[in-house]
Every structure is written in structure tokens, then in C-alpha cells.
Amino acid sequence: MGDYPSPDMADVELVDVLKALGDPVRLQIVHKLADGEPKPKTLDGWGLDLTKSTMSHHFRTLREAGLTRTIVHGRTHAIQLRRDELDQKFPGLVEAVLGER
Amino acid sequence: MGDYPSPDMADVELVDVLKALGDPVRLQIVHKLADGEPKPKTLDGWGLDLTKSTMSHHFRTLREAGLTRTIVHGRTHAIQLRRDELDQKFPGLVEAVLGER
DNA sequence: CAAACAGTTCGACAACCATCGAACTGTCAC
DNA sequence: GTGACAGTTCGATGGTTGTCGAACTGTTTG
Secondary structure, three states: OOOOOOOOHHHOOHHHHHHHHOOHHHHHHHHHOOOOOOEEOOOHHHOOOOOHHHHHHHHHHHHHOOOEEEEEEOOEEEEEEOHHHHHHHOOOHHHHHHOOO | OOOOOOOOHHHOOHHHHHHHHOOHHHHHHHHHOOOOOOEEOOOHHHOOOOOHHHHHHHHHHHHHOOOEEEEEEOOEEEEEEOHHHHHHHOOOHHHHHHOOO
8 A cells, every 4th residue: 555645734724724623523533632642543442433434534634634644554554643743833723622721 | 684693602512613714714704803803794804805695604604603793783794703702612722723822 | 765785695506525335455364 | 375354445425515696684874
């Protein structure tokens, strides 16, 4: 398989981040990623009853919007929130969205 | 004309707020409202080249998502960011979206 | 009252999007 | 190597959305 390029944070636009977050499935995924640890895409605990192709679509959307990065490990993939970069580019945004405070 | 009810902030969902903000036109409108002052819907300075019906659609979307309130003044309407309520319900969100810091 | 004005609503249209199943690609285990 | 496994991609489908023009509603001003 190919690779899964995340955009440079310099090219990430706020409106695209917000659009990606403006979907209940993706917002929930981001919540599960809040602790910063990479999570396998196969995770049972997403709490979502969707097919793999739909999940794949959302993972791609999050990655292309700049919110996550994909870590390939043989035949398994993990997804991780780009927390540090996001905090630098959009200070307070992730914190506010996750409701931490 | 009827009235323009804003939802109770208790009923406002984060995902709907984010979806409303995830559009370039509406994000720009919110930026213009950042100072908290009500702005007439007729404002020339929105910086948007759209018809009145399209603007009306976006104003409605923002209001129904809980982001703004409409102030009717005879035949003119003003729109205002619900800053205090939003700050209370989603601390730091508006600040982060507006890029204040 | 009549005309101008501010704004909404409606219908249409195209573009986009979430979802699914099926087919496909790459990797690991046997 | 062959089959199971993890994940992506593709095509289709139905629903949503952004945009416009035209018609409409309510308000102010002559």
C-alpha cells in the first residue's frame, strides 16, 4: 500500500479543521484520541457501528484536514492526534473542543 | 415577520457549532462579529459577494446553531455573537476560533 | 395609500458527503 | 506459497448543503 501523507501544518486551514470536526463520528474519534496515544484503527472501543469502509473514509478525512497522522505498522495502522502541532497553530482549539478545562 | 428564536444554550451541541463554523462564509461572518457588537445584516463590510437570500441562509444557520442572536429593529435586523453564553458553555472555543491570544 | 426598503421563504439546481458492499492491495502466519 | 487479516478504493445511493432568482411579508417614508 501507499503511504498516508498528512499535510504540512503550515497549509492547514482553520475552516477545514472545523469542518472535519463538525461531524459526530469524527468528533467522537478525536475524543478517543485525546490522550495523545496512537490508537489502532481496528479499535473496538470507538463506540461506532459503522463498516470498515466508512471508518476508513473518516480516518482519511481527519488526516487530510490535518488533525491526525497515520502510523503504519506492518499490516496494522494506528492513528494519532497531532496535538502539539495543532496547539501551536491553533492555540486552545483542541483543548476547547475536547472540553478540557 | 415572525421572530427569530435562538436555541437555549443548554440545547446547543458542540458538533452543530463546529459544523456551522466549518464554512468559510460563516466563519468570516463570525470574525466580523468578534467585537461583540451587533452588526446590521445589511453591512457592506462582510467582504462577501453573495445575494441577500444566501446571506439570509447563513444568518439563519448561525442562529439555529446557537452562535448568534438576531435583534429586530423595525425593518432592519442586527446580528450579534452570543459570546458570553458560548464562553460559558464551551470555554475557550470562540477565543480559539477567532485566533485571539 | 403607495412606493421603496429590509429581509425571509420557496423552488430549483448542482455539488458535496456519509454510508454501504464488493473488489482490491499489501502483510503476516502457517 | 496460500490463506487469513487489515485496510483502502471504487461505484452507487440517498441525503444534505450552498447558491441563486423570484415571490413574498412586514416596515418606513413620502
